[in-house]
Amino acid sequence: MSMILDHVNYIYGQGTPLETKALDDICLQIPHGQFVGIIGHTGSGKSTLMQHMNGLLKASSGHIYFNGEDIYDKDYNMKKLRSKVGLVFQYPEHQLFEIDVFSDVCFGPKNLGLDKKETELRAFDALRKVGLPMELYYQSPFDLSGGQKRRVAIAGVLAMNPEVLILDEPTAGLDPKGRDEILCQIKQLQTDTGMTVLLVSHSMEDVAEYVDRIIVMNKGRVLYDDEPKTVFAHYKELEAVGLAAPQVTYILHELRARGLAVDVNATTIEEAADTVYAALGKVRRK
Numbered sequence: 390m391s392m393i394l395d396h397v398n399y400i401y402g403q404g405t406p407l408e409t410k411a412l413d414d415i416c417l418q419i420p421h422g423q424f425v426g427i428i429g430h431t432g433s434g435k436s437t438l439m440q441h442m443n444g445l446l447k448a449s450s451g452h453i454y455f456n457g458e459d460i461y462d463k464d465y466n467m468k469k470l471r472s473k474v475g476l477v478f479q480y481p482e483h484q485l486f487e488i489d490v491f492s493d494v495c496f497g498p499k500n501l502g503l504d505k506k507e508t509e510l511r512a513f514d515a516l517r518k519v520g521l522p523m524e525l526y527y528q529s530p531f532d533l534s535g536g537q538k539r540r541v542a543i544a545g546v547l548a549m550n551p552e553v554l555i556l557d558e559p560t561a562g563l564d565p566k567g568r569d570e571i572l573c574q575i576k577q578l579q580t581d582t583g584m585t586v587l588l589v590s591h592s593m594e595d596v597a598e599y600v601d602r603i604i605v606m607n608k609g610r611v612l613y614d615d616e617p618k619t620v621f622a623h624y625k626e627l628e629a630v631g632l633a634a635p636q637v638t639y640i641l642h643e644l645r646a647r648g649l650a651v652d653v654n655a656t657t658i659e660e661a662a663d664t665v666y667a668a669l670g671k672v673r674r675k
Contacts, residue, residue, distance in 0.1 A: 397451035426596030429606030475551035515547035536567030
């Protein structure tokens with residue numbers, strides 16, 4: 390088991406007139422190698438939850454275990470946790486600051502105390518994993534496109550060799566092509582390495598396409614925690630808390646209402662196309 394959250398609560402401004410309960414009795418198990426989507430409207434507790442997993446915030450009560458160790462034990466090495474649980478913030482390109490891409494990616498492993506050779510090997514490997522062309526390695530990160538900057542920021546976390554990669558809205562502000570490229574690269578990375586990935590996103594299409602499991606947050610609590618098909622079957626309940634299902638869910642329900650025997654549990658465009666062709670008695674050519 391990679392990570393366990395045991396009755397975790399977090400209160401902002403505790404003891405003040407602005408006291409707010411941001412996390413309310415969170416109990417979760419995140420096994421190694423799973424791709425998890427975290428969804429919820431603004432203020433639902435998504436980002437607060439992620440920052441607890443990385444140790445940036447400490448729970449007001451409850452426990453978090455990483456690989457069997459309580460991260461709140463007095464002698465626990467929090468620096469080691471942050472090297473193993475990598476967190477990429479929303480708009481991570483704002484964190485880029487070195488003179489060139491390669492130096493920026495070297496920053497993390499160098500701060501772990503690794504020697505120059507190991508640091509540079511990790512940087513090369515991380516940049517390769519995110520698919521950044523080699524001719525860009527020694528350019529200023531500020532000369533890159535938005536999607537390329539995002540890849541560099543992710544590579545900077547990967548160079549720490551994390552076991553868990555947390556991505557908070559990694560495609561925010563990108564055009565559709567850049568969004569698809571980043572998410573495909575993350576999915577490929579997760580498949581190739583077997584690392585645990587937690588993806589915070591507002592896009593139902595993104596989580597439906599890539600994740601194995603969806604955790605829905607609402608008012609600091611876990612509303613749903615299941616595979617995408619099961620979660621999006623509750624699309625009416627999701628609408629009631631300011632969310633929605635992927636567009637294909639609504640299209641398939643409308644087709645079913647009009648008499649076409651489609652599978653309304655399909656959540657991706659590929660699955661939707663397959664069920665529509667099947668309902669029409671046609672063979673789909675891919």
